[in-house]
Amino acid sequence: xxxxxxxxxxxxxxxxxxxxxxxxxxxxxxxxxxxxxxxxxxxxxxxxxxxxxxxxxxxxxxxxxxxxxxxxxxxxxxxxxxxxxxxxxxxxxxxxxxxxxxxxxxxxxxxxxxxxxxxxxxxxxxxxxxxxxxxxxxxxxxxxxxxxxxxxxxxxxxxxxxxxxxxxxxxxxxxxxxxxxxxxxxxxxxxxxxxxxxxxxxxxxxxxxxxxxxxxxxxxxxxxxxxxxxxxxxxxxxxxxxxxxxxxxxxxxxxxxxxxxxxxxxxxxxxxxxxxxxxxxxxxxxxxxxxxxxxxxxxxxxxxxxxxxxxxxxxxxxxxxxxxxxxxxxxxxxxxxxxxxxxxxxxxxxxxxxxxxxxxxxxxxxxxxxxxxxxxxxxxxxxxxxxxxxxxxxxxxxxxxxxxxxxxxxxxxxxxxxxxxx
Numbered sequence: 423x424x425x426x427x428x429x430x431x432x433x434x435x436x437x438x439x440x441x442x443x444x445x446x447x448x449x450x451x452x453x454x455x456x457x458x459x460x461x462x463x464x465x466x467x468x469x470x471x472x473x474x475x476x477x478x479x480x481x482x483x484x485x486x487x488x489x490x491x492x493x494x495x496x497x498x499x500x501x502x503x504x505x506x507x508x509x510x511x512x513x514x515x516x517x518x519x520x521x522x523x524x525x526x527x528x529x530x531x532x533x534x535x536x537x538x539x540x541x542x543x544x545x546x547x548x549x550x551x552x553x554x555x556x557x558x559x560x561x562x563x564x565x566x567x568x569x570x571x572x573x574x575x576x577x578x579x580x581x582x583x584x585x586x587x588x589x590x591x592x593x594x595x596x597x598x599x600x601x602x603x604x605x606x607x608x609x610x611x612x613x614x615x616x617x618x619x620x621x622x623x624x625x626x627x628x629x630x631x632x633x634x635x636x637x638x639x640x641x642x643x644x645x646x647x648x649x650x651x652x653x654x655x656x657x658x659x660x661x662x663x664x665x666x667x668x669x670x671x672x673x674x675x676x677x678x679x680x681x682x683x684x685x686x687x688x689x690x691x692x693x694x695x696x697x698x699x700x701x702x703x704x705x706x707x708x709x710x711x712x713x714x715x716x717x718x719x720x721x722x723x724x725x726x727x728x729x730x731x732x733x734x735x736x737x738x739x740x741x742x743x744x745x746x747x748x749x750x751x752x753x754x755x756x757x758x759x760x761x762x763x764x765x766x767x768x769x770x771x772x773x774x775x776x777x778x779x780x781x782x783x784x785x786x787x788x789x790x791x792x793x794x795x796x797x798x799x800x801x802x803x804x805x806x807x808x809x810x811x812x813x814x815x816x817x818x819x820x821x822x823x824x825x826x827x828x829x830x831x832x833x834x835x836x837x838x839x840x841x842x843x844x
Contacts, residue, residue, distance in 0.1 A: 426607060429453055429498035429530075431523045433463060433488060435681075435751065436540060436575040437504035439472050439586040443611050444502075445486035451495050452488040453526070463488040469779070471750060472579065496530040500607065501537040503527065503552075504575060506681060513688045513708075515544070517551055524552045528559025531568050536595075538571040538604055542686045544630060544693035545623040548572050549596075564596070571595040571604035572622040574629030579680070580749025590614040594625035633686040634704055639673050640683070641707035644714055647675035647844045651721065657844060658833050675844040676832060677718070677756040677806065678711040679745030684754050715759025718844070722760075722804055722829040723767065725842045729825040731801050737770040739800040739820065742807020743778050743791055747832070750777045757806045758787050772796055776811055801826055808832040 426448050430441035433454040441452040454460050462469060464487070466479040487494070495501075505519040520541055527537050537556065539548050553564045562568050576589045591608050593616045595601030605618045619625040647657045657675060665672040678684045687704050694701045726733050745755040757773070764771055773783075773791040780791050795815075799822030805812055817828050817839055828835070830843040837843075 425449075426500050427451075427498040428500045428502065429495035430502045430504060431495075431526060432503065432505035432519075432541075433459060434504070434506065435470050435472055435579050436577045437502075438463065438468060438470070439577060440502065440504060440540070440575075441488075442473050442477060442481045442486065443586050445481045445484060447611050448500075448607075450486055451498060452486070453490070453492075453495050454488065455490060457490050460488045460490050469750070470579070472577070492526065492530055498530070499532065499535045501527050501531065501535065502540060503537065504540040507541045507543055507685070507689065508681070509685055509688045515689045515692055517543075517547065520547070520552055521555055524555035525559050528556040531556060531560050531562065533562065533567045536569045536571060536600060536603065538573055540573055540575040542574060542629050542633070542682065542689065543626055544689040545627040546693070548622050548626060569596050569600040570622065571600060572625045573604065573608060573616075574625060574632075576629075576632075579751045580746055587611065588613050591616045592619050592625050592628050593617070594619040594622045596622060630686055630690045633683045634690055637678060637683045637687050637711060638703060638707040639671065640676065640678055641710045643673050643675040644678075644710055644844070648717065651842075651844075656837075674833065675714075677714050677745075679754045679756040680751065681753040684708075684711065684745075684756070712756075714844075715756040716763045718804065718806070718829065718831055719760045719763035721842055722764075722802055722827060725827045725829060726802055729827055729841065731823075731825055731827060733767045735770060736768050736801040737798070737822070738764055738768060738772070739796065739803045740771065740773045741775070741803065741805045741812045741815075742809055743773050743775040743783055743789075744807055744809075747808040748777065748810055750779060752778050752783055752786060755787075758789060760804060760806060761789060772800075775807070775809070777809060799826075802829070803827070804829045804831065805835060806831050808834045 428444045428448050428450045430437045431453050433452045441450055444450045467475055468478055503523045505523045508516045510516045553570055557564055571594055573591050573593045578584055593605040593608050595604045605616050609616050650657045664670050687708055691701050691704050723733050743757045744752050774795055775791055776793050783789055783791050800820055813834055827841045830840040833843050
């Protein structure tokens, strides 16, 4: 193949780290429709914090560019699509971002070029939904004039250990030769190499079961937490005891948000039903995990009632709104479910999160948050996210009475200062 010039379509949590990594070895352009996002990146700052300012600025110095201009990516010959794959209000797969990205590729792709999809999808989306769009827009014939691959993303937002260059990537291609080319390009920038799948559909399926498996496992832990809380047994003590066995899989109960685990299973659920299979376990896991925010709120109310704290019009502090600790990602956070359940009893609720952008939270959820710790005192505190900032706080000093309640969702605080935890 001729000299590789890479364009990454979509510069979010997945696309930007990948584009930056490719730029260490290849001429690389990042493309995004959001001009503000592109301007910020070209100024050397990534608001997602997935790429440090130092690494980004180093890449820009080396020639990496980000743009909204289609003409700049027209000369590329290896396109990588890394756009979101959300669900709609009825939890049905929303392929509009993928269709839009495929149209963009169709406008610039040339004979002999390769397009690789990284977005999480159900088996068949690449070949059945995306490539026909490219064919229609470009007038080129798939596997005759242009080729395709699939290499599912494995980015874990906020994880500074399993960064993109250290992730072992699954790769695939639309022909044996193209599979080798795609595998070689990814291998050239990865520390731990690749696993070459026998087909695009296998690669697609591998990704979606990674997240579905974790969703089911966490749902089991959440169900155990409900059982043991009802029995008056500390779930974390049970897990610690059980994990002393060599083959026990140690997981913790918690809120399941974000753009992966809480969304991706719906893609496989929907496709399974097309084939006449009802995925009961996955359905049940999704339903259970989606209800954990309300459960946390109700458990907090139960603790307040036990300690004689009047719930109606009480002052409640929720610590954290991001979907996980030590990152600014608010996508599909279940903390809002805690907030809305408590709203039925009181309007005096403050969410404090120094990591989240208050404008993004307001735009996405219609909720006001604060980025500085309030000076007032509260009747109850819910530690919803395990930000490192929160572990150092004197929680009891934030309560207005000795009977005030602290509920620890993540189990990160000393047991002697909390009144309840999952």
